[in-house]
Amino acid sequence: xxxxxxxxxxxxxxxxxxxxxxxxxxxxxxxxxxxxxxxxxxxxxxxxxxxxxxxxxxxxxxxxxxxxxxxxxxxxxxxxxxxxxxxxxxxxxxxxxxxxxxxxxxxxxxxxxxxxxxxxxxxxxxxxxxxxxxxxxxxxxxxxxxxxxxxxxxxxxxxxxxxxxxxxxxxxxxxxxxxxxxxxxxxxxxxxxxxxxxxxxxxxxxxxxxxxxxxxxxxxxxxxxxxxxxxxxx
Numbered sequence: 001x002x003x004x005x006x007x008x009x010x011x012x013x014x015x016x017x018x019x020x021x022x023x024x025x026x027x028x029x030x031x032x033x034x035x036x037x038x039x040x041x042x043x044x045x046x047x048x049x050x051x052x053x054x055x056x057x058x059x060x061x062x063x064x065x066x067x068x069x070x071x072x073x074x075x076x077x078x079x080x081x082x083x084x085x086x087x088x089x090x091x092x093x094x095x096x097x098x099x100x101x102x103x104x105x106x107x108x109x110x111x112x113x114x115x116x117x118x119x120x121x122x123x124x125x126x127x128x129x130x131x132x133x134x135x136x137x138x139x140x141x142x143x144x145x146x147x148x149x150x151x152x153x154x155x156x157x158x159x160x161x162x163x164x165x166x167x168x169x170x171x172x173x174x175x176x177x178x179x180x181x182x183x184x185x186x187x188x189x190x191x192x193x194x195x196x197x198x199x200x201x202x203x204x205x206x207x208x209x210x211x212x213x214x215x216x217x218x219x220x221x222x223x224x225x226x227x228x229x230x231x232x233x234x
């Protein structure tokens with residue numbers, strides 16, 4: 001029988017509560033792995049264990065014992081394989097994945113949809129593998145795995161963050177809020193470069209370092225949670 005989205009979700013849910021370590025490598029063919037995870041390694045392991053294929057790895061045709069997963073490779077595979085769906089479609093599809101693309105020299109985040117607007121994800125060093133929600137978070141795309149059969153449920157709303165998410169973009173984001181972020185980072189010992197109000201690579205790196213120090217998802221983006229941790233009201 002072909003793997004289903006429900007199969008992916010069932011396996012992922014069995015690992016809630018396990019630990020997270022950014023950059024950890026997970027052998028995709030080790031059925032007994034119990035963590036630690038990072039988000040892409042968790043997602044790729046779930047796919048291999050359920051569907052028997054590599055996805056989101058540097059080389060999807062390599063040895064699953066040594067295949068390295070990364071959110072950027074998830075983005076590449078979605079584009080190459082043509083299985084991109086909307087966030088709303090992914091939100092109503094058990095076992096679909098939802099991706100926040102990594103900025104240059106950064107990391108993204110990939111989670112598993114539970115079909116009702118919730119997620120299962122390897123979230124952060126503070127939280128480990130958790131059940132969470134898609135709502136009020138920034139996402140780029142939904143992803144379906146070609147070798148998996150999916151069934152959609154009722155439509156579900158996925159409201160975006162109520163305030164802007166400051167991050168590395170082209171053109172660069174700028175303004176008083178970015179300068180406030182830079183000032184707070186410096187106050188906390190994380191150097192964003194010049195406090196010039198421009199969200200460039202140095203600011204992104206400082207945000208990522210601050211997030212890692214707080215046990216947060218170190219994606220280099222300042223949304224509501226990171227702003228709160230910095231002591232900023234966006």
